[in-house]
Amino acid sequence: MSAVDNEIIHKQLNWRYACKKFDPTKLIREQDWNILTESLRLSASSYGLQPWKFIVVQNPEIRKQLQDQSYGQTPVTEASHFVVLTYKETLDEAHIDRHVAEAAKSRGVEAATLAGYRNLMVGDLIKGPRFETIKWWAQRQVYIAMGSILTTAAMMEIDTLPMEGLNAAGYDKILGLEGSGWKTLAAVACGYRAVDDKYQHAKKVRFSAADVIEYK
Numbered sequence: 001m002s003a004v005d006n007e008i009i010h011k012q013l014n015w016r017y018a019c020k021k022f023d024p025t026k027l028i029r030e031q032d033w034n035i036l037t038e039s040l041r042l043s044a045s046s047y048g049l050q051p052w053k054f055i056v057v058q059n060p061e062i063r064k065q066l067q068d069q070s071y072g073q074t075p076v077t078e079a080s081h082f083v084v085l086t087y088k089e090t091l092d093e094a095h096i097d098r099h100v101a102e103a104a105k106s107r108g109v110e111a112a113t114l115a116g117y118r119n120l121m122v123g124d125l126i127k128g129p130r131f132e133t134i135k136w137w138a139q140r141q142v143y144i145a146m147g148s149i150l151t152t153a154a155m156m157e158i159d160t161l162p163m164e165g166l167n168a169a170g171y172d173k174i175l176g177l178e179g180s181g182w183k184t185l186a187a188v189a190c191g192y193r194a195v196d197d198k199y200q201h202a203k204k205v206r207f208s209a210a211d212v213i214e215y216k
């Protein structure tokens with residue numbers, strides 16, 4: 001049995017749209033925001049390695065600076081909450097060890113028993129050919145988290161705007177990320193739609209299920 005009715009899920013998936021104009025007077029309650037940050041933190045990632053950091057920017061002055069690096073998009077300053085999604089630029093053994101230590105702690109086993117798992121990850125992602133494109137691997141993981149917050153917010157009737165329309169280097173500078181190993185990938189504005197955001201009434205543009213879902 002589904003925890004949530006199928007019709008409700010489908011309705012909310014259609015309810016979600018890329019909100020272009022937020023009502024700056026409507027704020028997300030703290031308990032709701034905490035669920036949205038959990039949707040980021042609990043996202044799936046390859047090997048569970050979580051090569052991400054999510055920076056919630058609530059300082060209006062910093063948000064104004066970020067807006068200037070986002071083609072002036074108003075959700076940056078008008079949405080209730082604004083989160084910048086960053087990825088780990090290069091993967092190192094220290095990060096894998098940190099994950100292995102966390103796994104050992106969470107599951108109540110000795111880290112040494114996870115040596116095979118650790119070596120598999122190091123061999124694949126750091127010592128293997130995939131290391132050459134590891135930043136793209138990290139970016140893909142962060143996009144999974146982006147999908148997760150968009151869908152979770154829709155279930156909560158909280159509006160979002162996923163944003164790639166930004167100057168990532170400019171964000172890195174403003175957020176003090178230069179030289180930190182973390183890089184801006186994208187952002188998500190979260191809040192409540194303005195009544196006059198005309199995009200909420202636009203029909204969804206999607207290829208048909210027959211076109212994009214294939215059964216063999």
Ligand SMILES: Cc1cc2nc3c(=O)[nH]c(=O)nc-3n(C[C@H](O)[C@H](O)[C@H](O)COP(=O)(O)O)c2cc1C
Nearest residue numbers: 016017018019020073161162163164165166186204
């Ligand atoms: C990764 C990603 C980046 C996006 N960047 C922007 C953006 O910078 N500005 C914007 O107005 N919309 C942006 N969008 C919204 C898309 O244009 C929108 O999701 C798409 O047209 C489908 O419409 P819908 O989300 O309303 O169903 C982005 C969407 C995604 C998934």
